[in-house]
Amino acid sequence: MNKLTFDITYSSDSSSKGERYSLTLKDVDGRDSVVLELNKEQFSLIESRRMRSFYVRCKKERILQDIDDAANYMELEAIARKYYLCDACAFNDINLYGVKRMLKVIVDVLYKYPKLRSRLCFIGTHHEMEKLIVQMEQGNVDALNKFNLQYICTKENAEKLGGMVHKMLTDVIANHKQYIAMAICAFGLFDAVLLDKNDYNGYAYLKCISQLRQSEAIGFHPKECYTPESVVYHELGHLLDEMCNFSEMKSFKEYHESKSAKEIKKGLSTYALESRREFVAEAFAEFMCNPAPRKIANETCEMLNLAYLSSTMCNG
Numbered sequence: 571m572n573k574l575t576f577d578i579t580y581s582s583d584s585s586s587k588g589e590r591y592s593l594t595l596k597d598v599d600g601r602d603s604v605v606l607e608l609n610k611e612q613f614s615l616i617e618s619r620r621m622r623s624f625y626v627r628c629k630k631e632r633i634l635q636d637i638d639d640a641a642n643y644m645e646l647e648a649i650a651r652k653y654y655l656c657d658a659c660a661f662n663d664i665n666l667y668g669v670k671r672m673l674k675v676i677v678d679v680l681y682k683y684p685k686l687r688s689r690l691c692f693i694g695t696h697h698e699m700e701k702l703i704v705q706m707e708q709g710n711v712d713a714l715n716k717f718n719l720q721y722i723c724t725k726e727n728a729e730k731l732g733g734m735v736h737k738m739l740t741d742v743i744a745n746h747k748q749y750i751a752m753a754i755c756a757f758g759l760f761d762a763v764l765l766d767k768n769d770y771n772g773y774a775y776l777k778c779i780s781q782l783r784q785s786e787a788i789g790f791h792p793k794e795c796y797t798p799e800s801v802v803y804h805e806l807g808h809l810l811d812e813m814c815n816f817s818e819m820k821s822f823k824e825y826h827e828s829k830s831a832k833e834i835k836k837g838l839s840t841y842a843l844e845s846r847r848e849f850v851a852e853a854f855a856e857f858m859c860n861p862a863p864r865k866i867a868n869e870t871c872e873m874l875n876l877a878y879l880s881s882t883m884c885n886g
């Protein structure tokens with residue numbers, strides 16, 4: 571599972587003079603944790619960061635056209651900044667064509683699910699994200715600015731957070747030798763769509779694409795999910811799931827339990843058998859890529875869309 575999660579607990583203590591807040595971040599296995607002491611303003615900024623939405627200010631086609639017209643990675647980074655698609659991005663070491671394909675998927679999903687913007691803190695290679703995180707760990711303020719965390723994190727907190735994220739990022743990368751895209755879920759602070767630069771170069775890219783075709787043909791991935799785009803949809807499905815807490819919802823758990831392994835394999839994909847989260851990501855990929863999504867993808871995404879809408883209402 572391409573995932574890195576913070577388990578998070580807030581606590582506030584208003585008994586002492588002034589209000590004090592702290593944020594405890596734990597990694598998925600609970601092996602590691604950091605406690606950040608925050609003031610009231612920083613605390614509310616973190617909450618509002620998690621409720622950000624993509625601001626639609628032009629037709630989707632215009633952004634897609636700009637992406638098509640971009641001549642180099644710098645122009646693509648400028649487009650991501652201009653339309654505010656993410657906080658930080660770095661496309662310098664990835665194949666231009668691959669980045670364009672990925673960005674178009676991100677734009678497509680942001681127009682349908684604008685609140686997902688709150689989870690797009692970084693887009694680019696893990697090498698570049700690692701560089702930024704290492705800078706943060708060293709207390710570099712520029713790196714904080716790039717993530718738009720300058721008003722949320724003190725230098726001291728940045729060093730703590732950087733250290734933790736760096737360690738987790740190293741673990742995740744070590745466990746994924748080959749991938750086209752990977753989602754990092756990190757509490758709306760460092761959530762990312764990562765690309766592997768090694769997979770976007772010439773022959774390796776073509777090889778990945780042909781492997782995807784094979785995987786789809788044998789039902790390992792859902793119907794019509796045989797392109798690099800479908801991989802990005804799958805990863806964005808993870809971010810959406812995480813944002814709405816969908817795969818932990820009672821209604822979805824019941825739906826998931828009602829399906830036998832055989833039904834899942836036949837009606838969605840073999841990979842969907844891995845876990846509830848992979849089931850959701852696979853269903854989302856099929857829903858977005860298959861012009862005629864099958865029953866499981868339709869039913870799952872109908873529920874996911876409801877969860878998305880209610881998360882919008884709850885979060886204002």
Ligand SMILES: [Zn+2]
Pocket residue numbers: 571572804808848851
């Ligand atoms: Zn996945």
